[in-house]
Amino acid sequence: AKKAKKPKDSSNELAVCRVLLADLEAHQDAWPFLSPVRHKSVPGYRKVIKKPMDFSTIKEKLTNNLYLNLENFIVDVNLVFNNCQRFNEDDSEIGRAGHRMRRFFDKRWTELLHLK
Ligand SMILES: CO[C@H](O)CCc1ccc(O)cc1
Numbered sequence: 001a002k003k004a005k006k007p008k009d010s011s012n013e014l015a016v017c018r019v020l021l022a023d024l025e026a027h028q029d030a031w032p033f034l035s036p037v038r039h040k041s042v043p044g045y046r047k048v049i050k051k052p053m054d055f056s057t058i059k060e061k062l063t064n065n066l067y068l069n070l071e072n073f074i075v076d077v078n079l080v081f082n083n084c085q086r087f088n089e090d091d092s093e094i095g096r097a098g099h100r101m102r103r104f105f106d107k108r109w110t111e112l113l114h115l116k
Pocket residue numbers: 032033037042083084087088094
């Protein structure tokens with residue numbers, strides 16, 4: 001017989017997003033990602049990175065209810081890290097910060113989801 005699916009409790013997903021964003025912003029390696037890249041002073045950035053994203057923009061979107069669920073939020077956080085990997089050498093200050101931040105984020109949201 002089909003097992004009854006447990007109803008998904010999505011009510012606290014946005015609270016989880018706020019906790020995750022606060023943790024990202026507080027991380028010592030967050031500095032390259034806190035505000036939008038000044039593409040006018042970074043040659044090539046606008047050409048190479050089609051969808052710029054940063055933590056302050058994510059905060060703005062969260063405040064304006066532009067994330068319908070945790071998944072949409074995670075897509076934007078991963079965009080920050082994927083943009084970073086695309087534009088920076090792995091063996092660079094910012095490249096390494098991006099890898100460390102992605103590892104931290106992946107660990108943190110899976111921790112929070114397992115609390116449910
Ligand atoms: C999230 O940080 C951006 O990838 C900044 C890229 C950058 C690399 C070198 C620079 O001199 C300026 C910006």
